Amino acid sequence: MIYGERIRLRASERDDLILFNAWLNDPEVRDNLLLYLPLSLAEEEHWFESMLQLPPPEHVLVIEIRQGEVWKSIGNCGFNHIDWRCRSGEIGIFIGDKSLWNQGYGTETTRLLLRHGFKTLNLNRICLRVYETNLGGIRAYEKASFVHEGRFRQAEYRNGSYIDVLLMSVLQSEYRE
Numbered sequence: 001m002i003y004g005e006r007i008r009l010r011a012s013e014r015d016d017l018i019l020f021n022a023w024l025n026d027p028e029v030r031d032n033l034l035l036y037l038p039l040s041l042a043e044e045e046h047w048f049e050s051m052l053q054l055p056p057p058e059h060v061l062v063i064e065i066r067q068g069e070v071w072k073s074i075g076n077c078g079f080n081h082i083d084w085r086c087r088s089g090e091i092g093i094f095i096g097d098k099s100l101w102n103q104g105y106g107t108e109t110t111r112l113l114l115r116h117g118f119k120t121l122n123l124n125r126i127c128l129r130v131y132e133t134n135l136g137g138i139r140a141y142e143k144a145s146f147v148h149e150g151r152f153r154q155a156e157y158r159n160g161s162y163i164d165v166l167l168m169s170v171l172q173s174e175y176r177e
C-alpha cells in the first residue's frame with residue numbers, strides 16, 4: 001500500500017476489472033482519456049494480462065478512500081513509459097466514481113504519485129498529457145505543482161473537433177512535498 005492523507009493506492013486485481021469496465025464505459029470519464037470506443041470485459045481482461053507483463057513500477061494502482069471501517073475503490077492511476085536511463089516517466093489518473101470529482105482526490109492522487117515517483121522510483125522527471133478541454137484535470141495538476149511545458153496542437157479529435165493536448169511536468173529539483 002501507498003498511503004496518503006485521505007487515500008491509499010493498492011495493486012490492482014482481476015476482481016477490479018468489472019468496476020474498471022463500468023467506469024471506462026461512462027462517456028464522461030472516457031472522453032478525457034485515450035479511449036474512444038466502448039470497452040468489453042474481454043478487452044479489459046486482455047489489457048490486464050498485458051499490463052502484468054510490464055515492469056512492476058508500471059502496474060496500475062487502484063485509488064481507494066476510507067469510508068468508515070472499509071476502503072472503497074474510486075479510480076486508478078499509475079506510471080507508464082518509464083525510461084530508466086533518463087529517469088523519466090509519465091503518469092495517468094482517473095477517478096471513475098464521478099460523484100467524487102472536485103473533492104480534491106485527483107490532486108491528492110497526483111501528489112502521491114509524485115512522492116512515489118521521486119522518493120521510491122527515483123525518477124528525475126514526471127510528466128503527463130491532458131486535453132485542453134479537461135479544465136478540472138488541468139487545475140488538479142497545477143495544484144499538485146505540475147508546470148505547463150508544451151502543447152501538441154490539434155493532436156486529438158473529440159466530439160467533432162480537433163483539440164490540443166497539453167504536456168505538463170515536474171522535475172525532481174522542483175519537487176517539494
Ligand SMILES: CC(C)(COP(=O)(O)OP(=O)(O)OC[C@H]1O[C@@H](n2cnc3c(N)ncnc32)[C@H](O)[C@@H]1OP(=O)(O)O)[C@@H](O)C(=O)NCCC(=O)NCCS
Binds near residue numbers: 096
Ligand atoms: C481529472 C480528474 C482526475 C480530477 O480529479 P478531481 O478529484 O475531480 O480533482 P480535484 O478535485 O483534486 O481538482 C479539480 C479542480 O478543478 C476545478 N474544476 C473542475 N471543473 C472545472 C472547470 N470546468 N473549470 C475550472 N476549474 C474546474 C475544481 O474546482 C478543482 O479546483 P479547486 O480545488 O481549486 O476548486 C477527474 O476529474 C477524472 O478522473 N476525470 C475523468 C478522467 C480524466 O480526466 N483523467 C485525467 C486524464 S489527463
